[in-house]
Amino acid sequence: MPLYLNRLTLSHFRSHLHVSLEPDARPVVLYGLNGAGKTNLIEAVSLFSPGRGMRRASAQDMTRRPEALGWKVNGLVETPEGLQDIAFQSEQGAPRQVRINDKPAAQTRLGELVRVLWLLPSMDRLWIEGAEGRRRFLDRMTLSFFPNHGDVSLTYEKAMRERNRLLKDQVRDPMWYKALEAQMAQTGAVIHANRQRALDRIAEAQDQASTQFPAAQLDLVQTEGTMPETADDLRVAFEESRFRDLAAGRTLVGPHRADLYGVFAAKGVPAADSSTGEQKALLISLVLANARALVKDFGAPPIVLLDEVAAHLDASRRSALYDEISALGAQAWMTGTGPELFTELGSRAQYFEVTETSTGTIVSARDGL
Structure with missing residues (x-):
């Protein structure tokens, strides 16, 4: 239907x-x-x-x-x-x-x-602006496959805001952090897994289609260092980063620091270095791939x-x-x-x-x- x-x-x-x-x-x-x-x-x-x-x-x-x-x-x-x-x-x-x-x-x-998927003129600069916009674009794709992704992300962000408040107040007692970091680790691992599974679906949808719009190779990267993938690894990363985070007044590791890296597959050129027209075509290609993948997952096009x-x-x-x-x-x-x-x-x-x-x-x- x-x-x-x-x-x-x-x-x-x-x-x-x-x-x-x-x-x-x-x-x-x-x-x-x-x-x-x-x-x-x-x-x-x-x-x-x-x-x-x-x-x-x-x-x-x-x-x-x-x-x-x-x-x-x-x-x-x-x-x-x-x-x-x-x-x-x-x-x-x-x-x-x-x-x-x-x-x-x-x-x-x-x-x-x-x-519902969308593509707006304001997204044309997605590849050359900050990581926040690309992260939001990725999360919209992810949400289309996994409706629980939004609630998990909200839970993570709420716990992170509370942790950041402790950091800004220079609270150093580990007991104040443990419960928050455990919750962030659990939800952060789900966020990362959902994003990666969404990228896998997009890649499969691009590979199976013949289209005039160029395919993009997408990778999930961390703006600094590497992203711990399991809940246990994330919990340890939060604990080990606590002194650095205290100096910065904010959390410097986790899925909120992820970035979406794109490459124009046929040319092997980073999306950020492609022409304006190629960047637009890559975005259209991703929206179409997202739609094709949803037909398979959801049973109907979005x-x-x-x-x-x-x-x-x-x-x-x-x-x-x-x-x-x-x-x-x-x-x-x-x-x-x-x-x-x-x-x-x-x-x-x-x-x-x-x-x-x-x-x-x-x-x-x-x-x-």
Whole structure:
């Protein structure tokens, strides 16, 4: 059974006062002028995946201004487990609430029902900026395979924050650290194993596909030294690093110091040294590989969000991307300034024009190209 949204309703979300779409399982094209609200629409779709959405925004930041009354996003989602009514709501800046089939639900449940991948223009510099962005990219891929990865990561980060507080306060009594380091070691080992298993799945999906997008060889590395892989090794590493960490005022070893190293496989060139176009193509390749791997693992292709992706590809690469999305059977939500960017898709997609007005955004279904 395919995975797709067949109804999306927004109320007071970002620039949208009230919008309702009823797409089918085909790719969705959203086109309109810059600032019309296209990216806000796909941000709403990104909420159907665990986490804070593709912009990592707070609930308060998502509310429509100047009213700031709160917001609501509702969707009917066809999933391998059947039709699910999923709603998100925040009242006047309060934390987001999730309801599935009119019952309160945890973020983990979203990860069991829905898989959402995305590629944004802000990610184009992924290979040449800091390790934090690459780590986040890796963790999003990992979360798509292992829905518990988010909860494990939160547990690790909470324990690390408490340990860092002790370090900043120059607490030297080992008894204060042991329980926290044991918890960090246990969860840190799971984080590392999940990441490595996710990279193995991505590598397999790339090896089994013939595509016009270049494959990337990916390795998980440590920004300093080597990453202890087992819980026992991590616990020892935390203990041995304690004096160094006291001097720094923070934890200097562990999965939060990992980095994703990529190489343009066909050329043997590090991704960071590749051209801008090659770096973009490598990112697209990874998103497509992630989607193919999920078909095997999850039983259905994920929902894919591609913001302004067509503007950065020539006609042949655009055509190749659209062919791969269609072959996957994924409901890919794509944005662009005009319908001409999607000519190669033709009737394989559905089209919506997004127009900004003085009273809010209008989203209008248009005939296929």
